[in-house]
Every structure is written in C-alpha cells, then in structure tokens.
Amino acid sequence: MRARTFTESGRRAQIVRAAIVVIAEAGYAKASFSRIAKQAGLSSTGMISYHFAGKDDLLAACVTEIEEITGAFMQPRIDAAVGHVAQLRAYVESNVDLVGEHPTEVRALIDLVKNAGSRSESVYGRLALFEEHFRTGQAAGAFGPLDARTTALAFTAGLDAVVATAAAAGTGPAELTRIGRELADLYVRATAPETTGEPE
Amino acid sequence: MRARTFTESGRRAQIVRAAIVVIAEAGYAKASFSRIAKQAGLSSTGMISYHFAGKDDLLAACVTEIEEITGAFMQPRIDAAVGHVAQLRAYVESNVDLVGEHPTEVRALIDLVKNAGSRSESVYGRLALFEEHFRTGQAAGAFGPLDARTTALAFTAGLDAVVATAAAAGTGPAELTRIGRELADLYVRATAPETTGEPE
Amino acid sequence: MRARTFTESGRRAQIVRAAIVVIAEAGYAKASFSRIAKQAGLSSTGMISYHFAGKDDLLAACVTEIEEITGAFMQPRIDAAVGHVAQLRAYVESNVDLVGEHPTEVRALIDLVKNAGSRSESVYGRLALFEEHFRTGQAAGAFGPLDARTTALAFTAGLDAVVATAAAAGTGPAELTRIGRELADLYVRATAPETTGEPE
C-alpha cells in the first residue's frame, strides 16, 4: 500500500497525459480544453474543469508529471557523477539524451516553460540549482572566475534551446549523444579554472 | 517625394509602436487587436486591419521596426570590433547594453521571437550568422574545437535569456555593462583555442 | 436507447427551426448567427457554434430537415402515380401543393438551393433524378424526342420559380392546385411523344 500521487486516480492522469501530448504536438497556444478533451477521448471539457481548478492547475500538473519522468531519467546519471564538473556534464548530457527517450514530454515541457507565467517555480528552481552549483563549485576550485547568476541563466537557456531544436528535428540517439557531449565540453571549457591542476 | 518606408504614414508607425508596447507589457499571448487599439488610442480594431493585412503582417512590422532600432545601436559597435573574438564580445556586450537604451523593444522582440511561427526569418538569420562566425573564426584559428551549430544555438539562446531577465528586472546601465562583460568573458573562454598564441 | 437523429436533442432542432424561419423571412444573405440566435431565443451565437460545426453544418442540417418534411408530403403522391407521365405530373402538382402546407420551408429551401455552394448535393440529386426519368421514359415511349439534360434543367428551374412565386405571394390552396395542374399540363405537353397512342 503506497501513497497515491496527485496524478493518479485515473481520470486526472488520463487528462494530464492528453494535455502533454497536445502541447507537444499542437503547441502551447493551441492547447485548449477542447483539444485536450478530444485527445483524452472525453466528450466534454467540463470533465477537465471538474478535475482541475483551472487551466493553470492542469498545466502545473503537466509540469510536475513531466519533471517526475525526466527526473527519473536524469537524476541517477547526475548522482553517479562525482565532482562539480562531472555533475555539470552529467546534467547536460543526460538532458540531451532525454530527448531520445521522452521526446513528447521534452517538447511539452519546453513549451510550458517558455510560456511560464505563474508556473515558473520549476524554472526558477533549476536556475537556483545551477547558480548554487556554480557558487559552491567555484569555492571548491572546480570553476573559474565566473558570475554564477549570469552563467546559470545562459547555460540553462542554451541547454533548453539545444534540447528543443533536437526534439523538433527528431534527432536520433547517436547524434544526441554527440551534441550533448559537445555542449558539455563547451560549458566545461567556459567554466574551467584559469590555473591548471583541478583540486577536485 | 521619396519612397515610403513601412512604418511611415503616421498611423502605421503609431500602431506598430502601440503593438510593441503591448507585447512588452502584456506579453505576446495577450497582444490582441483590442489591446493594441486601446494602447494606440484608436476607437476600433478595424483600423488596424485597415492598415495591416492581418495579425502576422503587424507582428512582422514590429519585428522589422525593432530590428532597425537594435541594429542602429549594436551594429556600429560590432563593426568597430576587429577579429572574430572581439566581434563576438562586441555583439554580446552591445546586446546587453541595449536593454538600458530600449528595454521595451528588447522585451517585445524576445517575446516575438519565442512565438516565432512564420516570422522566424530573423531568428534563423541570427543563428546562421553566429554559426558562420564560429566556422570562419575556427578556420582563422580564433576559436577552438567547437561544434559551430550547437555553440551558435546555445549562445544565442543564453544571450536572449540574460537579456530578457535584465529587461524584466529593469537592471541599470552599470550593472548591464558588468553582466555583458561577464557573459562575453564566458563565451570567449568557452570558444578559446586550446593552444596559446591567437593568430588574429 | 436508440440512435439520435441529427435534429434531435432539442436544441439542435430548435436552432434548425429558427434558421429555417430566418432564411425564409430575411433571406439567405441576412441569415446570420446573430439573427438565428435571436429567433431561437438564445442569448449568444456561441450556442449555435456549440451545436453545429459551422455555418455550413447548420445550413446542411436545414436542408436535410426540409427535405424530410417535403419528402413526407410529396413522396406518397409520386409513388401512387403509375407511369412516367403520371409521375412527372404528380411530382409537379405535389410540389406546388406543398407551398400551401409548408410555405416557410419551401421559401427557405429555395433560397438555400440558390446559394447552394457545397450543399448542392440535393440540387444535383433532383436534377439527375429528372434527367434519368426523362431518359427512361423516353425509352419506354412515354416521352417524345427531347434532350433529357436540357429538359431536366429547364423544368426543375421552372418548377422552383413557380413554387417560389406562389410561396412569396401567399397563394391559397385552391389556386395552388390550379397552378400546379397548369404547370404539369405544360410539362406533359412539352414532353409528349409525337405519335398518338401512348404505350404505357
């Protein structure tokens, strides 16, 4: 007997799944309740309003659902990495590889994040995570004299763009791995300490 | 009697100005003809349809107008720079400084670019420009072993994010200059050739 | 639980009825959703769009509804007639008599057919029916040396005009019967075989 997450309970999960598919395929702007209801096989949009407090609530549920899925894929690889540099690399590479595993979710999440509005907690969360990572890594000597906030901002946005482009293009696994490595290389070079001899 | 530019004829320019303000303040999604007409002091939306072939036409005019303004600010500084690295730095720094001069236009352009659709010529144009710059710079020995496409994608997106955040926060000129330099430093470090001694 | 026909579900039927009345009274060109909604006692046009896929869908439903009504009146009389000539006469006379029973529907149908567009199936259907009737009747010796296509075209149009005029004038039943007989006489004379002695 385990806890029921909020996307369980059948109907809610069904609607969230449908919404994710619609956002990925038709885009955020076209993701109306009508379209989502049709995708979910529901006869009316009232069903959605019944299960969710409003559109924001549904979209927030989508974000949470997608983050669970992406987290399950990325987190183990990030956790397996040792040191600030390796973790940065693991985050970037696993995020790009993710496109091959969950293209629909990735596409939807990118659209959701672009049109963030009030659901931006997760965006700021990741941004804060990166910023903190650069700051502590800098203190540990892993990173050079960078501005943590600016770097976090530029890197997360750059990563999103690469991922979004790959998702839209339907890039294959091998090429994704190559692109991920290239991007990670770029970020590692950009943040490398000036002196040789990395302490970590 | 001279040729009429697209934003001339008074009303057209007035509407484009209003549209830019609305997009900057209310966001792309909320930029309806009603809102734009109200901002422009027009009594009806019919006026907008009278001067523009459709919403796409108006938005394209906004993009063109903004690009003229931003180009007038950035281009001289980019042209004054010598060498691939200096030009990259000039582009980044002048783009961030631009926020202090034209915050509304910058905010609007970023929103317009995000919801590009068919008006994406300018987006792809800049992307292609960056990619080509990295490729030729690489051949000239100014840049290291980077993947031109991935780097162009990540850097333009990162730059946009930094600019957008600064624009939204109302960052002051001095801080903008500092952030611009930090970001340029980051990009220069990321793309530096491995060996010492830059040919250019 | 039985299948739902297209005009069932109350509201749909109500809207179709209102649309027929509006078309009959104000004409096809003026039959806007606003007018129809007002006629139906609805507070907004959105209700119509909710029940019909679009204006074409509503108009098609009107045509179908009217054809059911007219068919129920005319078909028994046509079926009761024996021989090509008698059937032609029955069609014409019952169609003119129909004006007395369902003037609104007749007026609406004629306007709908005039502005057919894509809903012209019923028009072409009747035309083809007439043409085929003349062709087979000719082979059976019931009709003379006529051009089936031209005759079908001229007769259906002539019948419509007579019906439309009678409907507009509010002609009474007795006069309708007389006019119908006159028109049928005209058509029968026009198509009579040259030789005496009708085989059928």
Place this chain on the structure above:
Amino acid sequence: MRARTFTESGRRAQIVRAAIVVIAEAGYAKASFSRIAKQAGLSSTGMISYHFAGKDDLLAACVTEIEEITGAFMQPRIDAAVGHVAQLRAYVESNVDLVGEHPTEVRALIDLVKNAGSRSESVYGRLALFEEHFRTGQAAGAFGPLDARTTALAFTAGLDAVVATAAAAGTGPAELTRIGRELADLYVRATAPETTGEPE
C-alpha cells in the same frame, strides 16, 4: 454631339465594368467594394461611394449596362422573327447563343437577378413581356390553352437555368446552338395549339 448615358464619364463605366467582372468571377456574395475597387485598379473604395449613391445604385448600373449589351445582341434576332412562335424561338435561341458572346455579362446578370432585391424591375419587365406575349399569341391562335402567367414564370426561369449552367460550364458555340434549339423546341411544343393549322 450625342447624349451621355449614365455609364459613361469614364470612372463610372470603369467601376461598372469591374463590378461585372467581380460578380461573374467571385459571385454576388463576394462582390464587395474592396474587391471591385481592386479589380478596377482603384486604391480606395471611397471612389466607388463617391460615384454611386450606394451599393444598390452600383448594382442597378451593372444590370442596366448588361441589359444594353445583351439587348444589342438579342433584339435584332427577335425583331427579325415573324409571328409569336418564331419570336419565342428567337428569344430563347439568341439568349442561349449570347453565352458564347458575352459569358462574363451573362454570368453576372444571372447572379444579380438571383439576388434581385429591389433591382427586380428588369426581372418583372421580362416576366411581364413573356406573359403578354403568351396572352396575345394565344388570342392570335399561335399558342394553345396555357396559363400565361405560369408559363411565363416557368419558361423564363428555365431559360435562365439553362443559360446559367452553360455559362458556368463554358460550353462552346456549336453546343450552345444545339441546346438553344432543344430548349426552343421544348417550349414550342409545350405551347403549341391543340388543333393543327396555325393561323398566323
């Protein structure tokens, strides 16, 4: 020095010509001032409102213009015919032949007549002409025991339908002549006196 007709004076004629073309090609419903102005090479619809009292005025001018053209083609052939029957035949045949000479005008006129409204003088004029023709012809023994009003109604409508179909199909001259003869035959047979030996 001759009298100036109302469609002369250059601009008026130009607009009427454009309107006729638009009605013929795009249909009555799509014949807006914008479309007509564009067809006429005018930069604004104001020009049309300046020269015509309103849309009805313009459309009436179109009808008059077209009737002048069609009259010039048909009238000589009708006048050349001797006797009621021959004149009926001449009217029908020359009207169908007219499609080959002035397809645009014919198409436009048919659309104008269908959506007659207040411009129906010409329609009623022709109808009255036919009715009178049948009545006098009947008195002269040229026609049989027909109802003049019903026959006039059915025949003019039938003729219009044949003409409209031929115009829409782009039927060639030879086929037009054949169809015209078939239709005239039909009408002549329908109206023939019962006894043999025509007095006229």
Place this chain on the structure above:
DNA sequence: GATGAATGAGGGTTCATTCAT
C-alpha cells in the same frame, strides 16, 4: 472633383468556466 484614412457595426468562431442534473 477626387482621395483615402477612419469608422463602427457585424460577421463566424473559439475559449475557459459554470451549473443543473
């Protein structure tokens, strides 16, 4: 006389949400 910018009502349609059943 001629122009074209401006008007404002109305077009069909989509939308998120509500509520009686």
Place this chain on the structure above:
DNA sequence: GATGAATGAACCCTCATTCAT
C-alpha cells in the same frame, strides 16, 4: 461523483459608408 449543455466575452476580420483634405 460525473456529466455535457449553456454561457458570454473575446478573438480576428470584412464590410459599406463618411468626411476632412
């Protein structure tokens, strides 16, 4: 709980007409 009909505002756009220049 679950449903789907109903709502009414807002969307972009087209229209015939007017009026200052």
